[in-house]
Amino acid sequence: MLHRENRIKKYHLSSAADLIKETMDYYSITQSDLADRLGVSQKNISDILNRKRFLNEVVALRIEKVMGISSELLLALDSNYKLRLAKENNEVTKADSKSPLFLQQYDWVTA
Template identity: 80%
Template sequence: MLHRENRIKKYHTSSAADLIKETMDYYDITQTDLAKRLGVSQKNISDILKRKRFINEVLALRIEKVMGISSELLLSLDSHYKLHMAKQNNEIDKNKHKTNLFLQRYDWVNA
């Protein structure tokens, strides 16, 4: 029921790693097998799945061809994930109105 006091739940922020892992589980494919199909090292796949490394445009296209996952979706997920993490770790955002970095309009300026 819609009610003014109901709170909207925050969405889980996913990365391309989550979708790749889910697809790997569905097809019961190993990191080694996926790495061979994509032409990259198993370490590269491992780092992506652990979010130590993110996919680039070339790898996104390879994944699209091999796994059938949209390259645009993969890049978008990673981009949103990295931005979310940057916001969480950024001290400037926490104090943006308390710093002289935040843009201010001065009274003496006429537009």
């Protein structure tokens, strides 16, 4: 039932790591095996899965070739995840119209 006091739940946010872990679990593949197939170190895979490092374009393309997961999807998941983290951690200051940094139209502009 619609009601003003009902809160809208935040959309579950996941990174590429979640999708990679799910696929690894489905195929019963280890970090070491995935690292060998991708041509990267097991430490690199561990860092990605623990969100200490995010995918770059080359690794995303290798994952697409090996696991069949779209590289565009993987990069979009990581990008959205990092953006949400930045917003939640207030790493970006909110634009304040009274702030000298906020874009202001010149008073002499008549357009």
